Amino acid sequence: MNSATNSxxxxxxxxxxxxxxxxxxxxxxxxxxxxxxxxxxxxxxxFTLSNYSQFFNNPAYWQAMVNSLQVTAIVTLISVLLxxxxxxxxxxxxxxxxxxxALMLAVLPFWTSYVVRSYSxxxxxxxxxxxxxxxxxxxxxxxxxxxxxxxxATIIGFVHFFVMLLTLTIFANLKQLSPSYRKAAADLGAxxxxxxxxxxxxxxxxxxMVGAFLTFVLCIGDYITPQILGGNNELLMPQLVMMQIGRRxxxxxxxxxxxxxxxxxxxxxxxxxxxxxxxxx
Numbered sequence: 001m002n003s004a005t006n007s008x009x010x011x012x013x014x015x016x017x018x019x020x021x022x023x024x025x026x027x028x029x030x031x032x033x034x035x036x037x038x039x040x041x042x043x044x045x046x047f048t049l050s051n052y053s054q055f056f057n058n059p060a061y062w063q064a065m066v067n068s069l070q071v072t073a074i075v076t077l078i079s080v081l082l083x084x085x086x087x088x089x090x091x092x093x094x095x096x097x098x099x100x101x102a103l104m105l106a107v108l109p110f111w112t113s114y115v116v117r118s119y120s121x122x123x124x125x126x127x128x129x130x131x132x133x134x135x136x137x138x139x140x141x142x143x144x145x146x147x148x149x150x151x152x153a154t155i156i157g158f159v160h161f162f163v164m165l166l167t168l169t170i171f172a173n174l175k176q177l178s179p180s181y182r183k184a185a186a187d188l189g190a191x192x193x194x195x196x197x198x199x200x201x202x203x204x205x206x207x208x209m210v211g212a213f214l215t216f217v218l219c220i221g222d223y224i225t226p227q228i229l230g231g232n233n234e235l236l237m238p239q240l241v242m243m244q245i246g247r248r249x250x251x252x253x254x255x256x257x258x259x260x261x262x263x264x265x266x267x268x269x270x271x272x273x274x275x276x277x278x279x280x281x
Contacts, residue, residue, distance in 0.1 A: 038255035051256035061240065061257070065264070068237040071151065072220045075158040076212050082159065083166035083211065090167070091174035103171070110164055118228040121157045122148055125229070149231025157229045158219050165218075166211035173207025174200075213272045217265055237261050 039047045055061045086106075094102050112120075124130050125147040132144040147153055181203065185195040223238035232239065237257065244254035 034255045034258060037252050038259050040252045042250050042252050051253045052260070054253060055257060055260055060235065064235045064237050064240040065260075067234055068220050068261075069264075071154060071158070071226075071236065072216055075155055075162065075219050076215045078155070078159050079163045079166050079215055080208060080212055083163050084170055084208070086163070087167045087170035087174055091171050103168075106167070107164060110161075114161070115224060115228075117161065118157055118225055121153065121160065122228055125153050125156070148229065149233055151230065151234055153229040153231075154226045154234075157225045158222070161225070162215045162218060165214055166208070169211035169214070170204060170207045173204045177203055209272050213269065216268055220265065221261065 038051050039049070041048050041050065090099060090102055090106070126132070127144045127146075127148070129148070131147060132141075135141045136144060177200065181199050182195055185199045190198065221238060223242060226232075226234070226236050226239060230236075235243075241254050241257045241261070244250040244257065
């Protein structure tokens with residue numbers, strides 16, 4: 001009896017041990033190494049907090065964080081506003097037998113390489129790109145508009161990359177929503193607008209928040225898109241971290257900046273998790 005009980009208790013641990021080992025090897029240990037590196041001096045001295053104090057005392061570093069938060073907030077907001085109607089159309093207007101095909105066609109362009117899509121947008125937004133040719137050809141502008149190598153280009157690229165991620169999370173939430181909620185609201189005299197605002201939207205808010213948080217995490221830590229589309233004209237936190245590694249070889253400061261960026265993401269997660277907990281209650 002005891003051997004059977006012990007084997008029953010050991011089985012879950014045996015199943016979860018590979019995942020725990022993988023997490024320990026490829027996340028916990030690298031994170032601890034980065035945290036220890038952030039507490040060392042660039043010249044190889046002892047432990048110090050100077051790397052963190054540099055961030056708080058250098059206005060350029062603060063501005064990089066502000067730029068990252070601004071771009072991320074704008075991208076997340078625009079992506080939500082575009083993704084929700086798209087998800088609604090897929091879930092409510094497209095017949096059930098065509099929904100899988102519609103989802104596949106919507107996701108198909110995102111199978112292209114991330115770098116290739118960034119350079120494709122760079123060509124579209126260039127001085128002689130499709131948009132500028134259309135604007136000058138229609139007579140709206142006499143000269144090409146500076147679109148590439150700007151914050152606007154970075155935001156456009158980010159929105160294109162992440163709007164489908166939000167669409168999928170919202171679509172999944174809409175499909176799980178029982179039609180009885182809307183029927184009950186209609187029986188109580190609520191119109192379509194009130195039903196959406198007071199029933200559908202609150203019940204689908206977890207899907208919105210999950211997609212928004214994933215967009216926040218991926219956007220604030222992205223290096224490729226701002227580098228290609230932004231033309232390195234605006235300093236964001238990923239560029240600041242890579243600058244310390246590539247130009248200065250200052251791995252302790254780069255580690256400290258990375259830890260600070262992870263702290264911001266953690267704060268965002270805690271805020272979203274607490275909000276979702278209240279909604280579910």
